[in-house]
Amino acid sequence: MTVRTAVVGAGTVSEVHLSGLEKNPRTDLVAICDVDLDRANEAATAYDITPYSDLEDLLARESLDWLHVCTPVQTHLEIARTAIEAGIPVLIEKPVTETVAELEELQRLSDRHGVPVSPVHQHLFDPAMRTARRLIRSGNVGPIHGVDVIYTGLTPPDAAKRGTWVFDLPGGEFEEGLPHPIYSGLAVGGFPKSTDDISANTRLAGEYEDDFAYDTAQLQYESADGALCTLKMLSGSKPRHEILIHGEGVSMRLDLILQSVETIEDEYHLSSVDKGKQAISRSANHLTDLAANLRLVADAQLNDDWETATRMNPHYAQFDRTARALEADGPMPVSLESSKWTITLLEALRDAATPESLRATPS
Incomplete structure (x- = not known):
C-alpha cells in the first residue's frame, strides 16, 4: 500500500512536509491546498502535484489516505473536522488546537468516525x-x-x-x-x-x-x-x-x-x-x-x-513511523493525549x- 497524501497550507512549515512526503517510499504526494492559489501553484509546480484553493474540492477530486495540516492553529479544528468526516486520517502541526476544549472535540470526532489523528511532535x-x-x-x-x-x-x-x-x-x-x-x-x-x-x-x-x-x-x-x-x-x-x-x-x-x-x-x-x-x-x-x-x-x-x-x-522520522502505522492499521506513534496535555x-x-x-x- 502506498499512502496517497495531500498537504493543506503552503506556508513556511509545509516545505518539510512536502519534501518528506515526496521522498518517502511509503507515500504518494498528490496535491497541495492553500487559500492563496498563487502559493499553491508555486508549491505544486515545485513538486509536480495538483494545486487546490478549496479543501472540499480537494477531498472530492482526490482519493486520499492521509492529510497533513500545516495552516495557522486557528484553522486546525475545522480543517481536521472536514477530513475526519470524509474518513481521511490527519497529521496536524503543533499546536494542534488553541484550547483543550477544541482538542477534546477533535478527540471525540476521531473516536466517533474511527479516523486516526496525530500531532506533529517531531523532536x-x-x-x-x-x-x-x-x-x-x-x-x-x-x-x-x-x-x-x-x-x-x-x-x-x-x-x-x-x-x-x-x-x-x-x-x-x-x-x-x-x-x-x-x-x-x-x-x-x-x-x-x-x-x-x-x-x-x-x-x-x-x-x-x-x-x-x-x-x-x-x-x-x-x-x-x-x-x-x-x-x-x-x-x-x-x-x-x-x-x-x-x-x-x-x-x-x-x-x-x-x-x-x-x-x-x-x-x-x-x-x-x-x-x-x-x-x-x-x-x-x-x-x-x-x-x-x-x-x-x-x-x-x-x-x-x-x-x-x-x-x-x-520530521521525516515521524512521517515514516506514522505512514507505517497507517499501512498496518496500527496506533499512531504520537497520541492526541500527548497533545491534550501539551495544550493543558x-x-x-x-x-x-x-x-x-x-x-x-x-x-
Missing part, C-alpha cells in the same frame, strides 16, 4: 530523545523521580517566523514554540497526575510594541507515576536545550542542541581518583556522541536514501499570564 524523534526513551523503556533507568527541562534562547514574542497569525497568541512567537519543550518533558516525565497538580509562572521580561502577555515561563507538576517535573522556558537568553532525567538506576543529561546523551550511574561519594576517572569517562562518552553525530552528517552527505534521511530529520500546560501558562479580572468566564 520526539531526535537522536537524543530516541536514545533516552529507549533506555527508559528498557527498565535500566528504573523509576524516574524527577525531570528538569531547560529551554532557553527561544524566539521572542514579536518575531514572525511562522507568520503574523502568531501575534494572536498571548505569548506571540514565543508561545508558538513552547509545545516543543512541553511535549518533550511529557514524553520522558509522564503526564500530570491531574490538572490540580500543575503550577505555572510567567513573566514579561522584554519590551515590545505589541501587547504580549509573557516571554518567560515555568511549569511544575507531579506525574501520575510520582515524578516531580519542572520546565523552564525563556526568550532573551543564550540557547540551551537540555533535559535532566533523574532515575533510580540511571540518570541522564540530554543536550538537545548537540544531540548527546550523558548517562550517570556512579554514586556521589567517590574518592578523588574515582572522581577523576568519572570525569574522563564522561568526556569520552561525550566525544563518542559527537563522533556518532558527525558520522550521521557525513552519511547524509554521501547517501540520499530514505533511511539515512529519517535518522537526520525528525499551555493554558495554565496563559492563565498565569492573564490577570484574573480579564479571564473569560463560562457563560
Whole structure:
C-alpha cells in the first residue's frame, strides 16, 4: 500500500512536509491546498502535484489516505473536522488546537468516525530523545523521580517566523514554540497526575510594541507515576536545550542542541581518583556522541536514501513511523493525549499570564 497524501497550507512549515512526503517510499504526494492559489501553484509546480484553493474540492477530486495540516492553529479544528468526516486520517502541526476544549472535540470526532489523528511532535524523534526513551523503556533507568527541562534562547514574542497569525497568541512567537519543550518533558516525565497538580509562572521580561502577555515561563507538576517535573522556558537568553532525567538506576543529561546523551550511574561519594576517572569517562562518552553525530552528517552527505534521511530529520522520522502505522492499521506513534496535555500546560501558562479580572468566564 502506498499512502496517497495531500498537504493543506503552503506556508513556511509545509516545505518539510512536502519534501518528506515526496521522498518517502511509503507515500504518494498528490496535491497541495492553500487559500492563496498563487502559493499553491508555486508549491505544486515545485513538486509536480495538483494545486487546490478549496479543501472540499480537494477531498472530492482526490482519493486520499492521509492529510497533513500545516495552516495557522486557528484553522486546525475545522480543517481536521472536514477530513475526519470524509474518513481521511490527519497529521496536524503543533499546536494542534488553541484550547483543550477544541482538542477534546477533535478527540471525540476521531473516536466517533474511527479516523486516526496525530500531532506533529517531531523532536520526539531526535537522536537524543530516541536514545533516552529507549533506555527508559528498557527498565535500566528504573523509576524516574524527577525531570528538569531547560529551554532557553527561544524566539521572542514579536518575531514572525511562522507568520503574523502568531501575534494572536498571548505569548506571540514565543508561545508558538513552547509545545516543543512541553511535549518533550511529557514524553520522558509522564503526564500530570491531574490538572490540580500543575503550577505555572510567567513573566514579561522584554519590551515590545505589541501587547504580549509573557516571554518567560515555568511549569511544575507531579506525574501520575510520582515524578516531580519542572520546565523552564525563556526568550532573551543564550540557547540551551537540555533535559535532566533523574532515575533510580540511571540518570541522564540530554543536550538537545548537540544531540548527546550523558548517562550517570556512579554514586556521589567517590574518592578523588574515582572522581577523576568519572570525569574522563564522561568526556569520552561525550566525544563518542559527537563522533556518532558527525558520522550521521557525513552519511547524509554521501547517501540520499530514505533511511539515512529519517535518522537526520525528525520530521521525516515521524512521517515514516506514522505512514507505517497507517499501512498496518496500527496506533499512531504520537497520541492526541500527548497533545491534550501539551495544550493543558499551555493554558495554565496563559492563565498565569492573564490577570484574573480579564479571564473569560463560562457563560
